[in-house]
Amino acid sequence: NENANGIGAQTGYKIVGIEPGAGLMGLTMNALEDYKLDDWMLLEGSSAAMVAELQKAYTNQKPIIITGWSPHWMFSSFDLKYLEDPKGSFGGAEDIHTIVRKGLEQDAPGAYKILDQFSWEPGDMEAVMVDITNGMDPTEAAEKWISANPDKVSQWTNGAGSGSGEPINLVFVAWDTEIASTYTIGKVLEQKGYDVTLSQVEVGPMFAGVANGSADGMVGAWLPTTHVEYYNTYKDDFVDLGRNLHGTKNGLVVPEYVDINSIEDLKE
Ligand code: PBE
The missing domain is CATH 3.10.105.10 (Dipeptide-binding Protein; Domain 3)
Incomplete structure:
Protein backbone atom coordinates (compact mmCIF):
# COMPACT_ATOMS: atom_id res chain seq x y z
CA ASN A 1 0.00 0.00 0.00
CA GLU A 2 2.94 2.36 -0.46
CA ASN A 3 2.38 5.13 -2.94
CA ALA A 4 5.62 6.86 -3.92
CA ASN A 5 3.89 10.23 -4.37
CA GLY A 6 1.44 9.88 -1.53
CA ILE A 7 1.24 11.83 1.68
CA GLY A 8 3.22 9.12 3.51
CA ALA A 9 6.20 9.40 1.20
CA GLN A 10 6.00 13.20 1.27
CA THR A 11 6.12 13.38 5.05
CA GLY A 12 8.30 10.33 5.75
CA TYR A 13 5.25 8.71 7.43
CA LYS A 14 5.72 11.08 10.33
CA ILE A 15 3.16 12.92 12.42
CA VAL A 16 4.60 15.79 14.43
CA GLY A 17 3.42 15.35 18.01
CA ILE A 18 3.84 17.26 21.26
CA GLU A 19 4.84 16.39 24.85
CA PRO A 20 4.85 12.69 25.70
CA GLY A 21 2.06 12.22 28.23
CA ALA A 22 -0.25 14.80 26.64
CA GLY A 23 -3.74 13.37 26.21
CA LEU A 24 -3.54 14.22 22.54
CA MET A 25 -0.55 11.88 22.12
CA GLY A 26 -2.54 8.95 23.54
CA LEU A 27 -5.52 9.80 21.32
CA THR A 28 -3.23 9.89 18.28
CA MET A 29 -1.76 6.47 19.14
CA ASN A 30 -5.33 5.16 19.38
CA ALA A 31 -6.13 6.70 16.00
CA LEU A 32 -3.11 5.03 14.38
CA GLU A 33 -4.51 1.75 15.65
CA ASP A 34 -8.16 2.45 14.80
CA TYR A 35 -7.25 3.35 11.22
CA LYS A 36 -4.58 0.62 10.95
CA LEU A 37 -1.86 3.11 10.08
CA ASP A 38 0.98 0.73 10.91
CA ASP A 39 3.46 2.53 8.64
CA TRP A 40 3.08 5.82 10.49
CA MET A 41 5.13 7.18 13.34
CA LEU A 42 4.15 9.75 15.95
CA LEU A 43 7.08 11.99 16.90
CA GLU A 44 7.39 13.19 20.50
CA GLY A 45 8.52 16.73 21.20
CA SER A 46 6.84 19.77 22.63
CA SER A 47 4.00 22.09 21.71
CA ALA A 48 6.49 24.86 20.96
CA ALA A 49 8.65 22.61 18.75
CA MET A 50 5.54 21.40 16.91
CA VAL A 51 4.51 24.97 16.10
CA ALA A 52 8.07 25.74 14.94
CA GLU A 53 7.94 22.75 12.55
CA LEU A 54 4.56 23.88 11.29
CA GLN A 55 5.85 27.40 10.72
CA LYS A 56 8.84 26.10 8.76
CA ALA A 57 6.78 23.74 6.60
CA TYR A 58 4.17 26.42 6.00
CA THR A 59 6.74 28.97 4.86
CA ASN A 60 8.06 26.45 2.33
CA GLN A 61 4.58 25.11 1.44
CA LYS A 62 5.76 21.61 2.38
CA PRO A 63 3.38 18.87 3.50
CA ILE A 64 3.19 18.34 7.25
CA ILE A 65 0.80 16.58 9.64
CA ILE A 66 0.61 17.74 13.23
CA THR A 67 -1.37 16.88 16.32
CA GLY A 68 -3.53 19.97 16.87
CA TRP A 69 -6.18 21.35 19.17
CA SER A 70 -8.57 24.25 19.53
CA PRO A 71 -8.71 26.86 20.80
CA HIS A 72 -5.26 27.70 19.44
CA TRP A 73 -3.89 30.82 17.78
CA MET A 74 -2.30 28.72 15.00
CA PHE A 75 -5.70 28.59 13.28
CA SER A 76 -5.69 32.36 12.89
CA SER A 77 -2.02 32.55 11.85
CA PHE A 78 -2.14 29.75 9.24
CA ASP A 79 -4.79 28.27 6.92
CA LEU A 80 -5.26 24.86 8.48
CA LYS A 81 -7.81 22.07 8.49
CA TYR A 82 -8.61 19.18 10.78
CA LEU A 83 -8.54 15.82 9.03
CA GLU A 84 -11.96 14.20 9.25
CA ASP A 85 -12.14 11.48 11.86
CA PRO A 86 -14.99 9.16 10.79
CA LYS A 87 -14.09 6.60 13.45
CA GLY A 88 -14.25 9.21 16.21
CA SER A 89 -10.84 8.35 17.64
CA PHE A 90 -10.37 11.91 18.91
CA GLY A 91 -13.78 12.20 20.59
CA GLY A 92 -16.09 15.18 20.23
CA ALA A 93 -16.08 18.73 21.54
CA LYS A 249 -11.30 20.02 19.88
CA ASN A 250 -8.45 17.60 19.22
CA GLY A 251 -7.27 16.00 16.00
CA LEU A 252 -4.76 15.67 13.22
CA VAL A 253 -4.24 18.95 11.43
CA VAL A 254 -2.69 19.84 8.07
CA PRO A 255 -2.25 23.08 6.14
CA GLU A 256 -5.07 23.73 3.63
CA TYR A 257 -2.63 23.22 0.76
CA VAL A 258 -2.13 19.56 1.72
CA ASP A 259 -4.30 17.53 -0.58
CA ILE A 260 -6.00 15.15 1.87
CA ASN A 261 -9.17 15.56 3.94
CA SER A 262 -9.55 12.56 6.18
CA ILE A 263 -7.45 10.37 8.43
CA GLU A 264 -8.57 7.58 6.08
CA ASP A 265 -6.48 9.24 3.35
CA LEU A 266 -3.30 8.42 5.28
CA LYS A 267 -3.86 4.79 4.30
CA GLU A 268 -3.36 5.68 0.61
N1 PBE B 1 -3.62 19.66 24.68
C1 PBE B 1 -3.95 21.03 25.08
C2 PBE B 1 -3.54 18.95 25.96
C3 PBE B 1 -4.64 19.51 26.76
C4 PBE B 1 -4.53 20.95 26.43
C5 PBE B 1 -4.70 19.17 23.80
C6 PBE B 1 -2.36 19.68 23.98
C7 PBE B 1 -3.35 17.45 25.96
O1 PBE B 1 -3.25 16.82 27.02
O2 PBE B 1 -3.24 16.86 24.88
Missing part, protein backbone atom coordinates in the same frame (compact mmCIF):
# COMPACT_ATOMS: atom_id res chain seq x y z
CA GLU A 94 -14.87 18.69 25.13
CA ASP A 95 -14.93 20.76 28.29
CA ILE A 96 -12.04 22.06 30.37
CA HIS A 97 -12.53 21.53 34.10
CA THR A 98 -11.23 23.28 37.20
CA ILE A 99 -9.94 20.88 39.84
CA VAL A 100 -8.81 21.78 43.38
CA ARG A 101 -7.33 19.97 46.32
CA LYS A 102 -9.44 18.62 49.15
CA GLY A 103 -9.54 21.10 52.01
CA LEU A 104 -9.13 24.25 49.90
CA GLU A 105 -12.74 25.21 50.56
CA GLN A 106 -12.04 25.30 54.32
CA ASP A 107 -8.56 26.84 54.06
CA ALA A 108 -9.31 29.60 51.52
CA PRO A 109 -13.07 29.84 50.93
CA GLY A 110 -12.83 33.00 48.83
CA ALA A 111 -10.27 31.51 46.45
CA TYR A 112 -12.31 28.31 46.27
CA LYS A 113 -15.39 30.29 45.32
CA ILE A 114 -13.58 32.24 42.61
CA LEU A 115 -12.13 29.03 41.13
CA ASP A 116 -15.58 27.46 41.30
CA GLN A 117 -17.19 30.40 39.48
CA PHE A 118 -14.44 30.73 36.84
CA SER A 119 -15.99 30.18 33.42
CA TRP A 120 -15.40 31.72 30.00
CA GLU A 121 -15.72 31.13 26.27
CA PRO A 122 -13.17 29.95 23.69
CA GLY A 123 -13.14 33.49 22.24
CA ASP A 124 -12.05 34.91 25.60
CA MET A 125 -9.22 32.44 25.91
CA GLU A 126 -8.18 33.12 22.31
CA ALA A 127 -7.93 36.84 22.98
CA VAL A 128 -5.39 36.20 25.74
CA MET A 129 -3.53 33.62 23.62
CA VAL A 130 -3.23 35.97 20.65
CA ASP A 131 -1.67 38.72 22.77
CA ILE A 132 0.84 36.26 24.24
CA THR A 133 1.70 34.89 20.80
CA ASN A 134 2.29 38.43 19.59
CA GLY A 135 4.89 38.84 22.29
CA MET A 136 2.98 40.21 25.24
CA ASP A 137 4.00 38.91 28.65
CA PRO A 138 1.33 36.44 29.89
CA THR A 139 0.80 38.47 33.07
CA GLU A 140 0.18 41.60 31.02
CA ALA A 141 -2.11 39.76 28.59
CA ALA A 142 -4.13 38.51 31.56
CA GLU A 143 -4.34 42.01 33.07
CA LYS A 144 -5.44 43.42 29.73
CA TRP A 145 -8.23 40.86 29.35
CA ILE A 146 -9.36 41.41 32.97
CA SER A 147 -9.57 45.20 32.48
CA ALA A 148 -11.56 44.72 29.28
CA ASN A 149 -14.01 42.22 30.82
CA PRO A 150 -15.11 43.56 34.21
CA ASP A 151 -18.57 41.96 33.94
CA LYS A 152 -17.23 38.44 33.50
CA VAL A 153 -14.66 38.90 36.23
CA SER A 154 -17.26 40.18 38.66
CA GLN A 155 -19.32 37.03 38.06
CA TRP A 156 -16.28 34.98 39.07
CA THR A 157 -15.62 37.00 42.21
CA ASN A 158 -19.29 37.48 43.14
CA GLY A 159 -19.80 36.65 46.81
CA ALA A 160 -16.18 35.63 47.34
CA GLY A 161 -14.48 37.03 50.39
CA SER A 162 -11.11 38.74 49.89
CA GLY A 163 -7.95 36.98 50.91
CA SER A 164 -5.39 38.37 53.30
CA GLY A 165 -2.28 37.04 51.66
CA GLU A 166 -3.08 33.31 51.85
CA PRO A 167 -0.84 31.39 49.44
CA ILE A 168 -2.52 29.79 46.41
CA ASN A 169 -0.42 27.56 44.18
CA LEU A 170 -1.84 26.79 40.74
CA VAL A 171 -0.18 24.15 38.56
CA PHE A 172 -0.30 24.16 34.77
CA VAL A 173 1.33 22.64 31.69
CA ALA A 174 2.88 25.00 29.14
CA TRP A 175 0.14 24.51 26.56
CA ASP A 176 -1.00 27.83 25.07
CA THR A 177 -4.54 27.26 26.31
CA GLU A 178 -3.45 26.60 29.88
CA ILE A 179 -0.94 29.46 29.96
CA ALA A 180 -3.80 31.80 29.04
CA SER A 181 -6.32 30.43 31.54
CA THR A 182 -3.92 29.97 34.44
CA TYR A 183 -2.40 33.45 34.20
CA THR A 184 -5.85 34.99 33.92
CA ILE A 185 -7.46 33.29 36.91
CA GLY A 186 -4.19 33.64 38.84
CA LYS A 187 -4.27 37.39 38.32
CA VAL A 188 -7.90 37.58 39.43
CA LEU A 189 -7.03 35.70 42.63
CA GLU A 190 -4.10 38.03 43.22
CA GLN A 191 -6.30 41.08 42.78
CA LYS A 192 -8.61 39.60 45.43
CA GLY A 193 -5.81 39.46 47.97
CA TYR A 194 -4.24 36.03 47.54
CA ASP A 195 -0.53 35.36 47.28
CA VAL A 196 -0.55 33.41 44.00
CA THR A 197 2.19 31.16 42.65
CA LEU A 198 1.93 29.61 39.19
CA SER A 199 4.00 26.45 38.80
CA GLN A 200 4.70 24.97 35.38
CA VAL A 201 4.79 21.16 35.52
CA GLU A 202 4.28 18.09 33.34
CA VAL A 203 0.79 16.73 32.84
CA GLY A 204 1.07 13.76 35.26
CA PRO A 205 2.39 15.92 38.12
CA MET A 206 -0.34 18.47 37.43
CA PHE A 207 -3.00 15.91 38.36
CA ALA A 208 -0.90 14.23 41.06
CA GLY A 209 -0.02 17.56 42.70
CA VAL A 210 -3.65 18.56 43.17
CA ALA A 211 -4.52 15.04 44.35
CA ASN A 212 -1.75 14.91 46.95
CA GLY A 213 -2.38 18.46 48.10
CA SER A 214 1.01 19.91 47.16
CA ALA A 215 -0.86 22.17 44.71
CA ASP A 216 -4.10 24.03 45.43
CA GLY A 217 -5.67 23.75 42.03
CA MET A 218 -5.55 23.76 38.24
CA VAL A 219 -7.81 24.92 35.43
CA GLY A 220 -6.63 22.63 32.62
CA ALA A 221 -8.34 19.24 32.86
CA TRP A 222 -9.69 18.35 29.41
CA LEU A 223 -12.68 16.02 29.72
CA PRO A 224 -14.33 13.63 29.11
CA THR A 225 -11.71 12.18 26.73
CA THR A 226 -8.29 13.85 26.61
CA HIS A 227 -7.28 13.46 30.27
CA VAL A 228 -9.58 10.59 31.22
CA GLU A 229 -6.76 8.32 32.36
CA TYR A 230 -5.22 10.93 34.67
CA TYR A 231 -8.68 11.87 35.89
CA ASN A 232 -9.67 8.31 36.74
CA THR A 233 -6.37 7.62 38.47
CA TYR A 234 -6.75 10.55 40.89
CA LYS A 235 -10.47 11.35 41.00
CA ASP A 236 -11.06 10.13 44.58
CA ASP A 237 -8.39 12.48 45.88
CA PHE A 238 -9.40 15.88 44.47
CA VAL A 239 -12.49 18.06 44.04
CA ASP A 240 -13.78 18.56 40.50
CA LEU A 241 -15.40 22.02 40.26
CA GLY A 242 -16.81 21.36 36.80
CA ARG A 243 -16.21 23.04 33.51
CA ASN A 244 -14.67 26.47 33.01
CA LEU A 245 -14.93 26.32 29.20
CA HIS A 246 -16.85 24.35 26.61
CA GLY A 247 -15.94 23.61 23.01
CA THR A 248 -12.39 22.33 22.66
